[in-house]
Amino acid sequence: xENGNNTKRIDKFCVLICAFxxxxxxxxxxxxxxxxxxxxxxxxxxxxxxxTAELAEKAGAYVVRNSENAGKGASLKRGFELVQEHxxxxxxxxxxxxxxxxxEIGRFLDAYExxxxxxxxxxxxxxxxxxxxxxxxxxxFMAWILNRLVKIYVxxxxxxxxxxxxxxxxxxxxxMPRFAFEFDILLHAALRRVRIDSVRVSTIYNRGRRSYVSPxxxxxxLFKVVKHHFLEGRR
Numbered sequence: 001x002e003n004g005n006n007t008k009r010i011d012k013f014c015v016l017i018c019a020f021x022x023x024x025x026x027x028x029x030x031x032x033x034x035x036x037x038x039x040x041x042x043x044x045x046x047x048x049x050x051x052t053a054e055l056a057e058k059a060g061a062y063v064v065r066n067s068e069n070a071g072k073g074a075s076l077k078r079g080f081e082l083v084q085e086h087x088x089x090x091x092x093x094x095x096x097x098x099x100x101x102x103x104e105i106g107r108f109l110d111a112y113e114x115x116x117x118x119x120x121x122x123x124x125x126x127x128x129x130x131x132x133x134x135x136x137x138x139x140x141f142m143a144w145i146l147n148r149l150v151k152i153y154v155x156x157x158x159x160x161x162x163x164x165x166x167x168x169x170x171x172x173x174x175x176m177p178r179f180a181f182e183f184d185i186l187l188h189a190a191l192r193r194v195r196i197d198s199v200r201v202s203t204i205y206n207r208g209r210r211s212y213v214s215p216x217x218x219x220x221x222l223f224k225v226v227k228h229h230f231l232e233g234r235r
Contacts, residue, residue: 008165012087013109014040014091015040015094019056044065074181080173084166101201111199119163120163123159125155
């Protein structure tokens with residue numbers, strides 16, 4: 001494998017869903033994912049207290065549980081380890097909150113079939129009418145940072161709807177917590193010259209849904225990621 005950019009065929013793929021207290025949405029998300037015929041739908045329940053795990057199992061998912069809320073980064077890392085154990089060729093990550101349409105999983109598979117690019121990130125920026133203005137600014141700012149640091153352009157870096165070929169996962173893994181994990185993965189991939197591209201996905205926002213994003217905490221984590229990679233680049 002050279003920089004993760006070979007033309008490996010995808011014979012079977014997993015869907016990975018990380019969820020924390022998503023009892024309102026998890027069943028429909030899992031059922032929608034199951035309908036796309038993956039070899040397995042894996043749900044990492046991140047210490048939920050509202051029956052999320054039981055509902056996910058009922059809908060057809062293979063569920064593992066964190067004993068306490070560890071954050072999205074830790075849950076993704078655990079999920080990636082599981083899908084590699086299941087020997088899937090690729091994993092498609094879908095959020096458990098209903099803001100990703102599982103019926104669009106095929107878009108990622110089609111894009112990989114055409115391009116053989118091993119990391120594909122959902123792009124919601126082509127239709128921003130339903131997107132809160134603070135999210136638009138955040139997405140554009142993160143896209144600018146990514147371009148400045150590693151000279152690649154990803155239109156929607158915070159988007160968690162993603163495709164990864166599993167053979168690249170060991171080379172791009174991050175130790176950053178929570179939402180910074182997904183941004184750090186893109187930096188690791190770019191620095192290792194693993195190709196990244198975008199796939200257009202729907203912009204879906206559930207009004208009234210509680211957000212687990214903490215602006216100050218997550219801004220600090222993003223700053224730590226940027227600082228680390230900037231210093232590494234200077235060296």
